[in-house]
Amino acid sequence: MKTVRVAGVGLTHFGSAPDRTGRDLFAEAAQRAFDDAGVARSDVDELNYGNFMGADAERQSHQAPIMADAAGIHCPATRYELACASAGVAVRAAVRTIRSGAADVILAGGMERMTNLSTPAATDALSIAADSLFEVRAGITFPGAYALMAQAYFDSFGGDREDLAHIAVKNHKNAVPNEYAQYQREITVGQVLDAPQVASPLGLFDACPITDGASAIVLVSDSYATENDIDAPVTISGTGQGSDRAALSEREHMAQTPAATAAAEMAYAEAGVTPDDVDVAEVHDCFTIAEVLALESIGFYEPGAGIGAAARGETTADSDRPINLSGGLKAKGHPVGATGGSQIAEMTRLLRGDHPNSNHVSDAEIGLTHNAGGTVASAVVHILEVDK
Amino acid sequence: MKTVRVAGVGLTHFGSAPDRTGRDLFAEAAQRAFDDAGVARSDVDELNYGNFMGADAERQSHQAPIMADAAGIHCPATRYELACASAGVAVRAAVRTIRSGAADVILAGGMERMTNLSTPAATDALSIAADSLFEVRAGITFPGAYALMAQAYFDSFGGDREDLAHIAVKNHKNAVPNEYAQYQREITVGQVLDAPQVASPLGLFDACPITDGASAIVLVSDSYATENDIDAPVTISGTGQGSDRAALSEREHMAQTPAATAAAEMAYAEAGVTPDDVDVAEVHDCFTIAEVLALESIGFYEPGAGIGAAARGETTADSDRPINLSGGLKAKGHPVGATGGSQIAEMTRLLRGDHPNSNHVSDAEIGLTHNAGGTVASAVVHILEVDK
Numbered sequence: 001m002k003t004v005r006v007a008g009v010g011l012t013h014f015g016s017a018p019d020r021t022g023r024d025l026f027a028e029a030a031q032r033a034f035d036d037a038g039v040a041r042s043d044v045d046e047l048n049y050g051n052f053m054g055a056d057a058e059r060q061s062h063q064a065p066i067m068a069d070a071a072g073i074h075c076p077a078t079r080y081e082l083a084c085a086s087a088g089v090a091v092r093a094a095v096r097t098i099r100s101g102a103a104d105v106i107l108a109g110g111m112e113r114m115t116n117l118s119t120p121a122a123t124d125a126l127s128i129a130a131d132s133l134f135e136v137r138a139g140i141t142f143p144g145a146y147a148l149m150a151q152a153y154f155d156s157f158g159g160d161r162e163d164l165a166h167i168a169v170k171n172h173k174n175a176v177p178n179e180y181a182q183y184q185r186e187i188t189v190g191q192v193l194d195a196p197q198v199a200s201p202l203g204l205f206d207a208c209p210i211t212d213g214a215s216a217i218v219l220v221s222d223s224y225a226t227e228n229d230i231d232a233p234v235t236i237s238g239t240g241q242g243s244d245r246a247a248l249s250e251r252e253h254m255a256q257t258p259a260a261t262a263a264a265e266m267a268y269a270e271a272g273v274t275p276d277d278v279d280v281a282e283v284h285d286c287f288t289i290a291e292v293l294a295l296e297s298i299g300f301y302e303p304g305a306g307i308g309a310a311a312r313g314e315t316t317a318d319s320d321r322p323i324n325l326s327g328g329l330k331a332k333g334h335p336v337g338a339t340g341g342s343q344i345a346e347m348t349r350l351l352r353g354d355h356p357n358s359n360h361v362s363d364a365e366i367g368l369t370h371n372a373g374g375t376v377a378s379a380v381v382h383i384l385e386v387d388k
Numbered sequence: 389m390k391t392v393r394v395a396g397v398g399l400t401h402f403g404s405a406p407d408r409t410g411r412d413l414f415a416e417a418a419q420r421a422f423d424d425a426g427v428a429r430s431d432v433d434e435l436n437y438g439n440f441m442g443a444d445a446e447r448q449s450h451q452a453p454i455m456a457d458a459a460g461i462h463c464p465a466t467r468y469e470l471a472c473a474s475a476g477v478a479v480r481a482a483v484r485t486i487r488s489g490a491a492d493v494i495l496a497g498g499m500e501r502m503t504n505l506s507t508p509a510a511t512d513a514l515s516i517a518a519d520s521l522f523e524v525r526a527g528i529t530f531p532g533a534y535a536l537m538a539q540a541y542f543d544s545f546g547g548d549r550e551d552l553a554h555i556a557v558k559n560h561k562n563a564v565p566n567e568y569a570q571y572q573r574e575i576t577v578g579q580v581l582d583a584p585q586v587a588s589p590l591g592l593f594d595a596c597p598i599t600d601g602a603s604a605i606v607l608v609s610d611s612y613a614t615e616n617d618i619d620a621p622v623t624i625s626g627t628g629q630g631s632d633r634a635a636l637s638e639r640e641h642m643a644q645t646p647a648a649t650a651a652a653e654m655a656y657a658e659a660g661v662t663p664d665d666v667d668v669a670e671v672h673d674c675f676t677i678a679e680v681l682a683l684e685s686i687g688f689y690e691p692g693a694g695i696g697a698a699a700r701g702e703t704t705a706d707s708d709r710p711i712n713l714s715g716g717l718k719a720k721g722h723p724v725g726a727t728g729g730s731q732i733a734e735m736t737r738l739l740r741g742d743h744p745n746s747n748h749v750s751d752a753e754i755g756l757t758h759n760a761g762g763t764v765a766s767a768v769v770h771i772l773e774v775d776k
């Protein structure tokens with residue numbers, strides 16, 4: 001089995017790009033990734049591309065060949081769709097293909113354009129990542145679904161809105177130096193608590209924004225990197241995926257996400273590491289409660305014990321294991337089909353030492369990314385390691 | 389590298405299923421595939437699922453975990469989208485994963501619900517497999533796009549509507565005994581030529597129908613089949629994929645499909661066979677002209693030489709190398725996200741000897757499937773072989 005290395009990563013600025021098309025965004029991310037990698041476009045064997053709502057946002061499906069063209073590569077191109085975990089599973093497929101020896105160089109990533117839709121239209125477009133028959137028809141959209149999960153968590157384990165507010169505050173603070181982040185500004189616990197309520201118990205600052213953006217990662221085999229003298233100190237040593245029933249009502253527990261646990265266990269086993277070995281993580285905080293569920297699902301905390309982590313300073317930038325140093329989905333932004341690739345890009349920069357927040361994790365050797373789809377009906381977890 | 393075997397296949401009847409949901413359809417196909425395979429659902433490692441227009445047809449994206457649940461399996465589930473080649477690339481990914489040793493049992497296939505949309509709405513939903521910026525805005529939908537390709541073919545190489553009519557007649561005749569086919573009835577050349585024109589030079593009977601349907605394939609490793617005493621005489625010995633620019637205007641030749649040629653060359657090389665070795669094929673005849681382009685792209689005919697094949701009786705059921713014995717997309721039907729899996733299912737039945745048309749290919753050892761997306765901006769080709 002071949003070792004998979006991250007040769008280069010590229011991101012667009014996350015935010016609102018009203019005068020740019022999806023192909024503009026992905027082309028920019030790909031350009032940055034190739035520049036970072038020093039890999040020739042002509043060496044790319046495949047494109048693995050994630051997108052969720054192109055049919056709604058740009059009336060463009062079948063985006064994979066279009067994005068290959070935009071990226072300037074000529075190779076088989078495939079779209080992966082797993083709601084907000086679309087780019088995560090695109091990266092995972094690339095890792096497995098390179099490991100198998102079937103390809104040496106794969107461009108993986110994703111793109112989402114969202115801000116060209118009105119907020120109601122974007123909310124509607126996002127809602128079909130939930131179960132249309134049993135949730136959407138009942139009026140559930142994602143803020144409502146995560147609000148139900150938050151309330152179920154509070155009821156089962158305790159915790160309150162202030163605990164969640166500390167997560168938003170932490171992630172906004174992390175985003176300040178990140179040049180790709182949508183919100184490079186701090187917020188306070190008071191602001192979070194006083195913000196308009198979206199779906200009780202969640203307020204406006206408990207939710208990630210609507211975002212345009214793209215991510216691109218050049219993944220290569222170890223042998224390709226050696227032969228072509230490519231500097232690629234970060235490896236992806238573990239990849240895992242899990243699925244669950246889409247509808248919350250079909251789950252055993254509304255405040256636990258076993259699909260992510262399955263994904264994490266698979267990734268840990270492949271990498272030969274345990275949760276305690278992980279030095280830094282990017283997790284899928286589409287809502288503040290989602291960060292809590294993520295940390296518990298991947299084994300950083302027991303169920304019910306993760307709620308106070310940010311308030312206690314256990315996940316902040318200066319803690320032993322910082323969470324979402326990029327700013328997370330909450331403050332960096334969440335172009336849904338690009339997010340899984342963005343997490344890999346940010347973790348690569350953090351581990352290589354060229355992220356604005358790398359100073360907080362200068363000794364880090366092992367990083368984890370956790371990317372979720374829907375209310376974690378899908379989850380993809382990766383383990384990244386840096387040569388030291 | 390492990391050998392990949394087709395343990396079982398399942399299809400729904402193709403046609404109009406107004407009172408059934410997409411999950412109903414996929415569940416039925418999966419049930420049939422498991423019954424055919426004799427494989428326990430609990431042994432399934434992954435679901436690779438193809439769907440194209442669920443966001444439009446059922447307002448349901450993120451279908452993969454929902455379809456895993458419908459199929460009664462609990463495993464990582466991923467949606468592949470490559471327009472009308474969605475299930476083809478889902479099967480291809482399964483083949484590569486099993487070969488690599490990362491999984492032993494994968495359920496692959498797809499589903500599309502289309503007839504619940506009006507014809508204009510379905511045409512609109514399908515159109516976004518073309519280039520939205522450079523084709524759809526100019527008024528191009530797929531009948532128009534393939535009409536342009538047909539006219540370009542006639543202009544470059546000759547041929548006429550009657551040549552195309554023979555393809556429709558042949559495929560309808562093949563569909564008569566196929567219990568899964570949408571149209572189990574014959575048509576005549578005169579009917580095709582007299583049918584209402586859809587987009588000159590193509591008429592109504594040059595086009596495949598709008599269809600509801602699902603396909604499911606249980607793929608297993610050779611070692612799993614042996615250890616579990618699974619009777620699976622058909623192997624997938626070659627898989628290939630190609631991509632091209634989405635917009636016809638960006639192509640060098642409007643009447644050639646190099647993405648399919650790239651896919652075929654890859655598949656032939658893997659299987660160690662040539663076009664002359666292929667005994668029977670299922671190709672993507674979404675329009676009659678598409679069958680001509682397909683046969684030329686996969687090396688059965690030189691460019692310009694495939695147009696008269698059906699009229700000359702070189703591709704009919706009683707010929708040396710029958711094409712589309714299932715009835716093809718034209719007469720069997722084309723639930724777009726399921727079609728690539730349906731082709732694998734039909735070819736498996738043909739090679740095993742349990743297809744109603746197997747009598748026409750009783751000596752066949754090698755079959756080919758050709759699945760295309762858009763105007764062949766994407767293509768997936770598989771080579772299947774049967775133990776004799």
